[in-house]
Amino acid sequence: MIEILTTPLFLDLLGINILLGVSWYIPASCGQFSFGHCGLIGIAAYLSGALTTLFGLPFPIAIFVGIGVSGVTGALFSAIGLKSKDIYAAIMTLALAQIAVVAFKAIPATGGIMGFLVTPKVTPSIVWTGVALCLLFTWRLERSRLGRTFEAIKTSNIVSSTLGLNTTYYKILAFGIGGGMAGLAGVFYAHCISWIEPQTFTIWLTVMSFTFALVGGWETMWGAVAGAMFLTLLLEAFRFANIWRNLIYGLLIMIVLGFRPSGLITRENVRGAGKLFSRIMTFRRKKSGRNSIPTR
């Protein structure tokens, strides 16, 4: 099994799964449930594949287009729903997920139902560079005023409004950022598995994303990362039980979230780990008086 863990394909998929988890986590950190992630991933995948394979554009351009279009689509669909209430944004993303698959099947240029082959191949170094950049960005986000605003809105929409925050704008922003990141995952995915077809982008992809983020812990970004890594490894280990894959996912979601709604890794855990880390560092450093407890 160790051999499988070091194949480029596995490393690519691990990185992509981390992106899926973190990109789902971002709207969740603002209290928004994104059903449409699969659609956003698919849009970027198809766009990137088409631009590089059918139109011959260089790969970096395809990446940016993928991120941009997915981000805007995510923002747009949620905006239509958010005109009224939060939950409608989630439903609109559900609609997006449905429409996307139908749309993919209908485009003849990309092979319709059969799908098509995407030529530029992506390497693990590219994927993991992307992952590192996204993690850095999200880490910065969590610790910034914007991250605090997201958290405020997640805790209470009404109180945030009375504090002068335009909650609708921030929610759309969250969907946009999450959508953009999902787009990046989509682009990598297309150029990793090379054959993309509409069936790949069904709601199951969204279920995977939110399983990583929610089961791992949706109070911090590390939950999504840990969840993605844990589940990808778990499913690789249980490859033989592929027909029961859905059952494992379902049971994990039910049992973990049913009894520990904030997921496995909570803010307390991260803070505790941070304190432990800094205590080790200051012990090593022998210089006293340095306040290393992070505050935002």
Place this chain on the structure above:
Amino acid sequence: MLRIENITKHFGGVKAVTDVSITIDKGKIHGLIGPNGAGKTTLFKLITKVLTPDSGSIQFKNTRITHLPSYGISRLGIGYIFQESLLFRSMSLFENMLVCGNTPVNSGLLSLLPFYQAEERNRLEDKVREVLEQFNLWTKGELYPNQLSYGDRRRALIARGIINGASLLLLDEPSGGMNSSEREELSRDIIKLRQQGYTIFIIEHNLRLVMGICDRISVLNFGILISEGTPSEVANDKAVIEAYIGTKNE
């Protein structure tokens, strides 16, 4: 400062607020009392656009605000602290105070840049320190809301409203659940705020507190304004006494 004109809100068969007009002067403490269900909280929700009025208009500092969304009204300087208000559990008291949409400090994507707006941020943090010290809460800045006493939490909410640039504070039953010493502290804080020039519109059931600190009082019953005047005028108004018959007086 705040002019409410002929505000009406009916929910199907329930006439929550009917044709209410109240004027609140700058720098004064204005009370709103009335039996349960009289429409007081509804009126506050109409001012802050949590609910939309059926008819009538509201002006704040001579500008119409009835068409603005909730966050727009907060940004003009109306701070609303109500019964379900809360401090965000996952943040410390200090961090809670930093959440505000009414400062020049950006809360959007640009705030991710590390050195952006450093001066404005420092100014905000100074203001937070100033206000928290005024409320005797600065020493508790690193504590989390579940570690604070109930009275401290309610007063912290008022502090947050002030940091958010409010010039008019709408307080909906701020003393609910407080013991008498906490209530004393609250009264003192509110009077200190008036001395600093803030205008306060307060809903209260605790009549002793209301009579003690208010300059003027309006009385609602069944959504209709039945009396208005100084505390002594209102206390002696027959209509008010009748409305309260059966309710325990503090």
Place this chain on the structure above:
Amino acid sequence: MLIQIINGIMLGSLYGLIALGYSLVLGILRIFNMVHAEVFMGGAVLGWIVMTKCQLPFVLVLPVVLVGGAILGLMTEFFCVRRSIAVGSHFVPIATTIGFGLVLTTIVSNWAGAHPLPISVPFQYTQVHFGSASIPVTNVIVFFTSFLIMGILAYFLKRTELGLSTRAVGENPEVSQLLGINTTRVIQLTFMISSMIGTLSGILFGLMTGAAHPYMGEHVALKGICLVIIGGMGSMPGAVIAGILGGIAEVLTSVYWSVKYADATLWLIMFLILLFRPLGLMGKAEELQRLQ
């Protein structure tokens, strides 16, 4: 044309029942019960087990389906929702119920295969005649049963002590507890009733179409959510009316246009409603406020 509208109303009564299952939990607990679709499927599968696999008389279907629904409801409450309600999260139950749905779908499809499971009743091919036109008697039974169930639910909520307690918990759980209502029991009961409605709608659907299928729930689930929104969230009469209108729309679209577009019309209507009248047909502004 008239006969198509009647067919539509009959299909719609079933859709209304399904939407009602969602609406009950949504209105009382502000939770989207995403496993309702699989409970629906479970009802039909139970019907298949009783009638086709075990060859038992038709009359035994009702108690089996009701008990099955109650059990699923209790499981949903315990495994998916209890802790989330305790911490006040309306977000997490969406995921846990989806998870439960996955579990049920996998179990059924791995055990019974991915092919349709036939449900045959002795009166399956009997037709009722209205002058020159005829309607399958199963449709008529579905119609009357759906309305019967809706009527019982309405009676329960409006006229019984327990129904009043349920509505109280939906309004304000803290105050209800202070008034001596056992909120846990009420929540369990709400899920039980909703799931029983789910399994019943499943078996009725199975009767109408003559088959059960492990993935039949997904298709219907999305429709149910659309209908709840069109009818207005938090409004149970709205859900029923939306269901009936949805049924009529679907039948008319299938007959006069094409079967492929039947689903799309529903989504389109929902889109339009969200854009122009987010409250839905019968939603009230305060209800929407509470769902925040």
